[in-house]
Amino acid sequence: MKLKSYHALLLAVFVCITLVLPACSDVEAGFNEVCINLGDEPPTLDPQLVYDVVPMRVINAVFEGLCRKDKEGLPVPGAAERWEISEDKLTYTFYIRKDAKWSNGTPVTAKDFKDAWMRALDPEPQYHEPAFMANLFFCIKGAEAYAYGEGKAEDVAVDVVDDRTLRVTLVQPTPYFLDLVCNSVYMPVNKEFYDKQISGDISNYGTEAEAILGNGPFTVQEWNHDENIVLVKNDTYWNADVINLEKIDFKMIRDNTAAINSFKSGEIDMIEITDRMLAAELENSNCRVEAYNSGIVEYVTLNNEDPVLCNVNIRKALSYALDRKTLVEKILNDGSKEAYGFVSPIVAGYNGKFRQQAGDLFKDNDIDTARKLLEKGLDELGISEMPKIVFLVNDTELSKRDAQVLKDMWKKSLDVDVELQVMSFDAMAEKMMSKDYQMALLTWSADYNDPLAYLDVFSSKSFYNVAFYSNNQFEELLDRAIREIDDKSRMELLIKAEQIAMDDMAVCPLYFIANSYAVNNRVKGLVRGSSAIQDIDMYWTYVE
């Protein structure tokens, strides 16, 4: 009997050792390897089909457009070693570098770019769905008509002059065109490889690791769906010498608490932070907590055709009554900045940042002025009392939090009753499009680094103008800016246009959203938020 107990004990110890021993290795990623939380499974890694930031994090590392972003978010040579711009700024000629190669060793050609762009514009593609971001090509002559099914593919002004020369003709001067070609939708496709991925009615391109062929600094080694994507350094990349990282492991941890536990245990090197308490806690440990401006502006869109909100003084009163500083510093406390204009501070102006040049366009927390404006507005409308305003809010925690704060501020400062209606984004969008709303809490981020990407929201020609704002003077300035060749004059016109929209309080900007993240101290050279479309860049990242 004693012998049996002894054997059982030995067995138990053996089982424990077997379990524990394999675990006795350093959990931190190895030398020149980083492990980062991607947060979710990318719907695809096909550059022409993606539209949000999660897949773009991977695509920016695996593919390279004609240009790529530097640390400051400005376009620098990528697959193209140089380019020429015609005097009328309508023709761009890109010269693709000799050593630009796909990860299978075949050269990247001008045709690869044309193939990709035509794929994105195809209104009825056979093997994939139409591209969400096709509108980013509309500055190219003939592109809009083709995407709308009204024009022909051969009329799209993208010409392959030879294997290494691509000529593009634009509809109008587009000073941000070099910025556009950094976008994932502009990245090339290897047609021969793509065709091999077709099976039946669909193409598997971008759905599995083995169905992706890139030309960027990294290649996809593994894609374990819903679990992780492993990238390894691409030795055929033209600038491989400057790439330090050997491996990037993108985990897909959706649960915030699990991501924090994994980060604290050293399993992952970087996490996004939404909780300031956590930031304070992490600042004392073996990591650094940093924030960057995401390029996203949160604002209240006001239906300019609503019987009450059509009055400019009432719109101004609602905006002036808010205390943005309190909202940003006391409620958010995450590095976000109050917005006294609509264009994000990260957007380039003429020789500097646009926001600095345009300045603050209105003052807030001015309750006396707000009350006077409200009275004036009500007089103009011929009503004695401000009716209750319905405020649509997306069903996310952050939106609900902000909306509640705004509601209290309006009640306290102006005695205006606001009813919150919480719903899904698409339900909100449906109401806004049909003008069946008064106010809604929205965010806006741009697909390219230019003030036009923001101000276009106020154009009566824009589908995104859900405020239904209309001002001839604004339209004229915007039209002149679009046609203007001189960069300085163009920027001055855009500054004036933003001033007019804000004088009319077309919408009520709240704050420019900052993203916070914590990164392990061993990881250096990580660039975040260089632009709205490239929020993580590991081109210069290394491990110490």
Add this chain to the structure above:
Amino acid sequence: MLKRLASFLITMWLVVTLTFIFIRCLPGSPFNSDKMVHPQILSNLNTKYGLDKPFHEQYLRYMQNLVKGDLGISMIYKNRSVSSIIKRAFPVSLDLGIRAVLLAAFVGLLLGLISALFTNKAQDHIISAITMISVSLPGFVVGTLLQYLLCYRLSVLIYNITKVRFNIFPNTGWEGFRSTVVPTIALAAGVMGIVAKMLRSSLKDVMNQDYIVMSRAKGLNKREVVFRHALKNALLPLLSISGPLVSSIIMGSFVIENIFSIPGLGRYFVSSVQDKDYTMVLGLSVFSVFIVVLINTLTDILYAIVDPRVRIEPKDRLGA
């Protein structure tokens, strides 16, 4: 058997039809759930997926494809077929589910048995308290708590002692035996409580039956009576709830899979509805019906084996 097949087909048709109607009643579309899409591009997308066709036409087309075994292409996960997503994710949920069911059955039965053998004694009270807690605590609390204690705190403790950073149980992922331990315990916890409580009450009922009292009166000891006569009959009520219980576990738990980042099917039951991924929602409904019917049939067969009074097809037997 034919009757069973007919009822399966009717259930399947009803579920698919109702899901098809309900999911289309939700506002919005799969393409603008988090972003406003340009109307022309939206129209191109609708044409591609046939959403521009009249409702009845879309329904008939879906049913035709379903009969051929084609569940369609996901509208969110570009160019990935619904069946390929299920084929990849279900084995993970099944693996986790089987581990959890086995653990829950083993521990639950053991606790239930001890509890029934020591009714109203200290052991019974302690086990009752444990089972009560495990049944009442929601999955996200158990999962988060176990992850915090067994994955994170344990790694900190080991680091403080050895100054080497290693985790016995990783916080997230599904790679190797170690990563399965904590999620299995978390998923099994609730079921274990149910099993223990049911076995305790059914065993207590059986122990009061005449034939047990008779056996005891004949001088058989309690342990022998329980194991030889009572336990088999006490397991029957458990068997009847095991069908729905097992099918719900093996189909994937959204909460546990989300907490431990397990690449199973569970999250698709929630995300596909949120994203209005029409084809994925319908595909999951079809798959759920199939699994539930399959497990229920297996349970019925098992029931018939354990309890000779039950026959799968009584009419045929009577006829014979």
